Amino acid sequence: MTSSTIRPVEPGIRRARRGAVWRSRLTILAFLAPGLIGLSIFFVYPLLANFYYSFTRYNLVNPAQFIGLANYQFMFDGDRQIGDALRNTVVFCLVSVPTTLVFALGIAAVLARIRSGAGFYRTLFYLPTLLPPAATAVAFAFILNPGTGPVNAILRSLGLPQPLWFDDPDTSQLSLLMLMTWGVGNTIVIFLAAINEVPLEQLEAAQLDGAGPFRRFWSITVPSISPVLLFATITGVIGSLQLFSQPYIVSTVVGGSTQIGYPQNSLLFFTQVLYQQGFRYFNMGYAAALSMALFAATLIITIGMIAATRKSVYSEESS
Amino acid sequence: MTSVLARTVSRGRLDGSRQANSGARRRAPHKVLASVANHSILIALLIAFLAPLFFMVMTALMTDQQALTSDILPHPINWANFAEVFERIPLVRYVANTVLIAVSSTVFTVVSSVPVAYALAAFRFRGRRALWIGIIAAMMLPGQVTIVPLYVMWAQAGLVGTPLPLILPSLFGDAFTIFLLRQFFVSVPRAYIDSAHLDGAGELRVLWSVFLPMVRPAIAAAALFSFFSAWNDFFNPLLYLGSNQDWYTLSLGLAQFRTVYAVQWNLAMAATLLFVLPVIVLFFFAQKQFVQGIALTGIKE
Numbered sequence: 001m002t003s004s005t006i007r008p009v010e011p012g013i014r015r016a017r018r019g020a021v022w023r024s025r026l027t028i029l030a031f032l033a034p035g036l037i038g039l040s041i042f043f044v045y046p047l048l049a050n051f052y053y054s055f056t057r058y059n060l061v062n063p064a065q066f067i068g069l070a071n072y073q074f075m076f077d078g079d080r081q082i083g084d085a086l087r088n089t090v091v092f093c094l095v096s097v098p099t100t101l102v103f104a105l106g107i108a109a110v111l112a113r114i115r116s117g118a119g120f121y122r123t124l125f126y127l128p129t130l131l132p133p134a135a136t137a138v139a140f141a142f143i144l145n146p147g148t149g150p151v152n153a154i155l156r157s158l159g160l161p162q163p164l165w166f167d168d169p170d171t172s173q174l175s176l177l178m179l180m181t182w183g184v185g186n187t188i189v190i191f192l193a194a195i196n197e198v199p200l201e202q203l204e205a206a207q208l209d210g211a212g213p214f215r216r217f218w219s220i221t222v223p224s225i226s227p228v229l230l231f232a233t234i235t236g237v238i239g240s241l242q243l244f245s246q247p248y249i250v251s252t253v254v255g256g257s258t259q260i261g262y263p264q265n266s267l268l269f270f271t272q273v274l275y276q277q278g279f280r281y282f283n284m285g286y287a288a289a290l291s292m293a294l295f296a297a298t299l300i301i302t303i304g305m306i307a308a309t310r311k312s313v314y315s316e317e318s319s
Numbered sequence: 320m321t322s323v324l325a326r327t328v329s330r331g332r333l334d335g336s337r338q339a340n341s342g343a344r345r346r347a348p349h350k351v352l353a354s355v356a357n358h359s360i361l362i363a364l365l366i367a368f369l370a371p372l373f374f375m376v377m378t379a380l381m382t383d384q385q386a387l388t389s390d391i392l393p394h395p396i397n398w399a400n401f402a403e404v405f406e407r408i409p410l411v412r413y414v415a416n417t418v419l420i421a422v423s424s425t426v427f428t429v430v431s432s433v434p435v436a437y438a439l440a441a442f443r444f445r446g447r448r449a450l451w452i453g454i455i456a457a458m459m460l461p462g463q464v465t466i467v468p469l470y471v472m473w474a475q476a477g478l479v480g481t482p483l484p485l486i487l488p489s490l491f492g493d494a495f496t497i498f499l500l501r502q503f504f505v506s507v508p509r510a511y512i513d514s515a516h517l518d519g520a521g522e523l524r525v526l527w528s529v530f531l532p533m534v535r536p537a538i539a540a541a542a543l544f545s546f547f548s549a550w551n552d553f554f555n556p557l558l559y560l561g562s563n564q565d566w567y568t569l570s571l572g573l574a575q576f577r578t579v580y581a582v583q584w585n586l587a588m589a590a591t592l593l594f595v596l597p598v599i600v601l602f603f604f605a606q607k608q609f610v611q612g613i614a615l616t617g618i619k620e
Contacts, residue, residue: 027522028442035435035450038491043457046465046472053467060474107364114357121361123606125368130602132551134570135595139375142584150374153389182371235459242461245553249574271463278467279558288467295464302459 047295053288060282071289081265081273082290088173089270093240096177101232104184108191109217122192126185137249140179141166145254166254169266176267179246187232194225226313234302241298244271270294375595379588386585400589407586410593412565413572420482420556420568421549427489428496428545429538435492436500437526441512451501457494462554470558480563485555495548496541503537504530543605550598569594 054071058064075082107125111118128136143149144165152162165175198221206216222229247267248260255262260272274294278287378386379400380393404410438444439451473484507530515529531538553570560566576590 025444028438028444031434031438031442031522031526032450033434034431034490035454035492035497038431038488039450039453039457039494042469042488042491043453043465043494046468049468049471050465053471058471060471107361110357110360114354114361117358121365123603124365127599127602128368128371130547130551130598131595132553132570132573132598134551134553134573135591136371138573138576138587138591139371142378142588143371143374145584148387148389148584150378150389150391153391156389182368238459238461242463244463248557249553252574271461274463274466275558279470284467284471291464291467294461298460298464 050288050291050295053285054292056285056288058284058288060284064285067285071286074286075289075293079273081261081268081276082270084261084265085268085270085273088266088268089241089243092173092176092243092269093237095173096180096240097233097236099177100181100184100187101229101236103181104187104232105191105229107184107188108195109221111188111192112195118192122185122189125188128182129185131183133245134249136179136182137246138253140175140182141250141253144175144178166250166267167263169264172250172263172266176247176250179250180243187236190228190232191225194228195221198224223312226309230305230309230313234305237301237305238298241294241301242271243269244275248272248275375588375592378585379592381585383583383585386583397585400585401593404586404590404593408572408576408590409567410572410590413567413569416482416566417550417568417570420485421546424486424489424549425542425546427486428493429542431490432492432496432500432541433531433538434526436497436504437530439497439501440504440507441509441530454494454497458498466558473559479559480566482560482566484559485549485552489545493545496545499541499544500534500537503534503540507533540605543601546601547598 053064055066055068056064057067057070111121114121143151146152146162146164146167149165151165155162163171166172202220202224203216206220211219247269251260251262251267260276261268270290271294274287274290277283277290374391377391377393380396380398381390381400382393382395382397385393385397439447439454469484470479473479478484511529511533512525515525520529551570552568553574556568556571557574560568560571573590573594576587
């Protein structure tokens, strides 16, 4: 990866360019230097070091002590939090990724159909995406608070039941889902761009053949934006696996400063156990093992999804 | 992300002109109905999307007494909340800390990422593909995967509790920024660079006086994304600054605001509003930068 041997463009290559044939190796290396150094120090080294730390007991004070697979053993049959965290993370991933993708695709599809104002709508749908998670989490903790929150005030005036939202373990994940769906603007923009690239001729041909709008969307638009759908699914899954800030802030705001996972561990996610173990209890070795598990899960899911959809997704070489 | 955003805007224009020509179809009554339906759906969703912001503003203007009721509209309007937020928490310091971190890391990120992205886009060299894959991996993998050794590194350097762990890494390029810039840069026609070389300009001079002026919108977009991500970040400040209140950022200060002032939602919302306002203002200014980014990607076609 850090291979930095530089090769000038070989003369005689088809698109040999006069005057620009030979590049100074040193110049290229100098241009690349910040990236090579950064990638080595802040990505490759920590990745390798993390692997090592995961086999040690280390609390930052005493030297790291090799303990074999003990951390992994503890993960599988000692840690009483990890089961809840894993279940929450998987459930939330399985629910939130399809929900947000379908929602974004629906909005993008409608946006692609209107004649004017798409830019206006897109701007406003995009806006919440850019707001700080600390702000949106606090805002939702207020909006959904059962005592004075406007949502329950409206439900009350309509004579509808008023859930406890973030205060009830049965509805806390649903509340979090609402918060995350609010930040779906990014995906809308990406989908809208992809839909607008769908060849018009194909859609018109299908229309001439008598295909209705839903049929056209399903049979032409969806397949031709499949690479974008796949990419959005992968980033969505990775995003939900590393979800930290929103549930952490909601739990501390609603439940009190030390209540990770409030209420009743229903908002306890994998990364919060990692954070707590590593940076509150300073079990760095165990936190490293949890990181390894996250790393493995991300890798397996990503590669698995790419492999599983290889046949049905048209892919584009970007280099 | 931005390149997609950019393309959308250019497409939007194309679509506009395309549909202007087919005005004949527009008069069909079912088309009008469909258009009304589409706009109704979008407006309904938009109201739902903007409602949280609306509630936030309304509550931020309530008196303490009214905030304890379930009223939705403020009466009377209590502007004093904003002043009170400044008295209750060291908001000025939070802003100063956040601005310092966000601005310096944005400047460093852009300055260090541009040459890398340029080299990836303009030169062929052994290991280019491997480097590109490394950058994409660094961009895609969850940050928590490397957080333990990074924390150990900063702790051993004695820098936990200072903003340096949030700033120093940006001196060495940022994977997402490099990715974004490279995607923009490859769309610049080689001819410009080659002819500059023909005129005898050195690499650095080509980058500085020929290339950079052409990709200014891309750099503006990358800088904005970098700024937003530093401004909004919660996890890293929590990790490195959580132990030192003097260096609290807005995110940290806001997240613990409610815990300290138990039920005063009006103050919490006023503080939240003060936090998101600069983001919203910057976002509406940034629109222009995004649109300018397009002209550049348009060159390719």
